Each structure stands twice: as C-alpha cells, then as structure tokens.
Amino acid sequence: MKLFLDTANIQEVREAAALGAICGITTNPSLAAKENIGDLESYKSSILILTQLIDGPISVEVTAAEASRMVQQGEEIATWHPNVVVKIPSTMDGFKAMAVLCRQGIPVNQTLCFSINQALLGAEVGVRYVSPFVGRMDDEGQDGMQVVREMVQVFRLHGIKTNVLAASLRHPMHVVEAAKAGADVATIPFKVLLQMTHHPLTDVGMARFTKDWQQAAKP
Numbered sequence: 001m002k003l004f005l006d007t008a009n010i011q012e013v014r015e016a017a018a019l020g021a022i023c024g025i026t027t028n029p030s031l032a033a034k035e036n037i038g039d040l041e042s043y044k045s046s047i048l049i050l051t052q053l054i055d056g057p058i059s060v061e062v063t064a065a066e067a068s069r070m071v072q073q074g075e076e077i078a079t080w081h082p083n084v085v086v087k088i089p090s091t092m093d094g095f096k097a098m099a100v101l102c103r104q105g106i107p108v109n110q111t112l113c114f115s116i117n118q119a120l121l122g123a124e125v126g127v128r129y130v131s132p133f134v135g136r137m138d139d140e141g142q143d144g145m146q147v148v149r150e151m152v153q154v155f156r157l158h159g160i161k162t163n164v165l166a167a168s169l170r171h172p173m174h175v176v177e178a179a180k181a182g183a184d185v186a187t188i189p190f191k192v193l194l195q196m197t198h199h200p201l202t203d204v205g206m207a208r209f210t211k212d213w214q215q216a217a218k219p
Contacts, residue, residue, distance in 0.1 A: 001179045004057070004187035006167065008032045010049055012190040017053045019193075024056040026131075026167065026187040028087065028111070029063050040073070044080050051081045059109045059129070061087035062097070070097035078106045085128060087111045090118040095125070102126040109165065114142075119151050123162040129185065134178070135168035144168070145177045152182040172196050 004024035005016045008031040016022045027047070037043050043060065050058055058081070062073040074086040074097060086101060088094045089112040098108050102125045109129040110122035114137055119130045132151060137144030151164050165185040166178035172195045178186040188196075 001183055002185045003175075003193075004059075004165070004185055005054075005193065006031070006169075006187040006189050008035045008037065008046060008050075009190065010035075010046065010053075013050050013053045016190065016193055019197075022054060022056075022193070024058065024185070024187075025050055025054055026059040026087070026109070026165075028061045040076070044077075047080055047084065051083055056083060057085045057107070057129075058083050059085045059087045059111075061089075061111060065091075065093060067093035067096040067100075070094065071100045074101045074106060074108075075104070085109045087131075088127075090114070090122065095121055098122060098127055099125045111167070114147070116147065116150055116154060119162075119164075120154070123155065123160045127162055129163045129165040131165045131167040131187075133168035134166055134174060135170040137168075138170075145174070145181055148178060148183055149181040156182075 002023050003021055004026050005013060005022045006026045008027045032043055037046055047058060047060055060077045062070045064070045064073050070088060077084060077086050085107045087109045088098050090110055101108050108127040109131060110127040111131045113119055113130050113132050122130050132147050134144030137147060148166050155162060163184035165187060166183040167187050169175055169186055169188050169192060172192060175186050175188060
C-alpha cells in the first residue's frame with residue numbers, strides 16, 4: 001500500500017519528503033484555505049512547489065459545482081504539471097465531468113465517495129483513483145473501513161484497475177486497517193504520519209542504549 005500525504009502545507013510536505021516514505025499528495029479546497037490559498041493561481045503556485053518535493057501523483061480538486069465549470073477547471077489544472085491528478089466530487093455533475101475528463105485522458109481522483117455504487121460509477125468511466133472517506137463515514141455511524149474492504153473486493157472480483165485510495169484517515173490504526181483491507185493507497189494527515197513514527201518502547205530502548213553507551217565510555 002502506498003502512502004500519500006493529505007495536506008497543502010509546504011513545510012509539512014518538505015518534512016515528510018525527508019522520510020522517503022511518502023510518494024504522493026492529496027489536497028482539497030479546505031486544506032488550501034488553511035494555507036490562505038483562495039484562488040486557482042495561488043493554488044497553482046503552491047502545487048508547483050509541492051511537485052519539486054514529491055515526485056508522484058498530486059491531487060488537486062476543482063472548486064466549481066456545475067459540470068461544465070468542473071471540466072473547464074479540470075482541463076486547466078491538468079496543464080499545471082504532468083503529476084497532477086484532478087479531483088472531482090461524487091455528485092451528478094461530478095460524474096458528468098469525470099466522464100469528459102477521462103475521455104480526454106486526464107487522470108481523475110473521484111473524491112467524496114461514500115458508497116460502492118458511487119465507486120462503480122467512477123470506475124466505469126475510468127477514474128484513476130476512487131477515494132472513500134473513512135473518517136467521515138464513521139462520524140455518521142457507518143463502518144467506513146468496511147466500505148473500503150468491500151470496494152477492494154468488488155474491484156478485484158471484476159478486474160477493475162481503478163485504485164482504492166483510503167481517505168479521511170484519522171489515526172494510525174486507520175492506516176493499519178486500510179492496509180489489511182487491501183487499499184492501494186492511504187492518504188494521511190501530517191499528524192498521523194508523525195504518530196506512525198512513534199512507539200513508547202522505541203523511546204525506552206533508545207534511552208537505555210544511550211545510557212549504556214555513556215556508562216561504557218566512562219574512564
């Protein structure tokens with residue numbers, strides 16, 4: 001399972017890139033707004049910086065709600081860099097836009113996906129990624145990870161090549177469960193990435209190693 005970072009923060013991406021474990025980025029309008037990005041031109045500038053830090057897929061979401069505008073934005077976003085993937089929401093207009101963009105060979109990440117039916121519609125038109133939002137489904141009393149499991153199972157059963165990208169992951173166990181479910185990708189916030197690096201027994205072991213070394217080095 002590949003790991004993507006879910007952020008529009010350049011410093012977070014820079015630190016994550018140093019770990020060597022992150023091979024892609026996902027962004028959305030909310031994450032961009034956190035970085036005071038309020039227009040496509042500013043969004044583009046930030047994305048181009050991210051492409052210098054991570055050599056992998058970088059998902060950029062449209063902000064329009066109507067199909068024709070989604071297509072226009074998607075076509076523009078796709079020109080920013082060869083690694084850019086256009087994120088389109090799983091709405092009626094979104095599916096129409098996905099169909100147009102996929103026919104043009106533009107890579108699409110189907111976002112805000114909450115059901116197998118939505119995922120099947122996106123896969124049918126040829127999206128590269130479908131992103132089930134695990135945490136948000138959990139918030140509504142639905143088992144988000146079960147949807148990921150079933151999505152993986154259905155795609156494999158029918159030989160569907162669309163990648164299942166587990167999104168809205170809130171903690172390290174979500175990452176573990178996504179891997180066990182067979183997700184192709186898990187996209188995680190920087191906070192979760194930091195949590196993945198930590199284990200209290202590692203800290204205890206390091207303290208013991210340091211203490212023993214220092215004692216051995218005493219004259």
